[in-house]
Amino acid sequence: MAGLCESCRHVRVVKAKHGARFYLCRLSATDPLFAKYPRIPVLRCSGYEAGANAGATAEAAGGSGSPGDMPRC
Ligand code: SF4
Numbered sequence: 001m002a003g004l005c006e007s008c009r010h011v012r013v014v015k016a017k018h019g020a021r022f023y024l025c026r027l028s029a030t031d032p033l034f035a036k037y038p039r040i041p042v043l044r045c046s047g048y049e050a051g052a053n054a055g056a057t058a059e060a061a062g063g064s065g066s067p068g069d070m071p072r073c
Contacts, residue, residue, distance in 0.1 A: 003041030
């Protein structure tokens with residue numbers, strides 16, 4: 001499980017030839033505080049935005065604090 005990245009609109013899943021899956025955070029292209037390949041599972045993230053696969057993980061994204069209150073991954 002990749003945690004929040006799995007359902008985030010900013011993720012791009014990269015599949016290696018040997019079958020491994022890597023989660024590339026596209027926010028890393030414009031914000032150096034986001035890792036290109038975040039350590040999985042990401043449980044809290046200020047950049048999380050629900051994407052097509054969003055479900056229960058959205059609740060774990062942050063609660064009611066402002067994005068600046070949350071640690072980045
Ligand atoms: S913004 Fe956070 S949750 Fe979304 S892909 Fe990047 S690291 Fe994962």
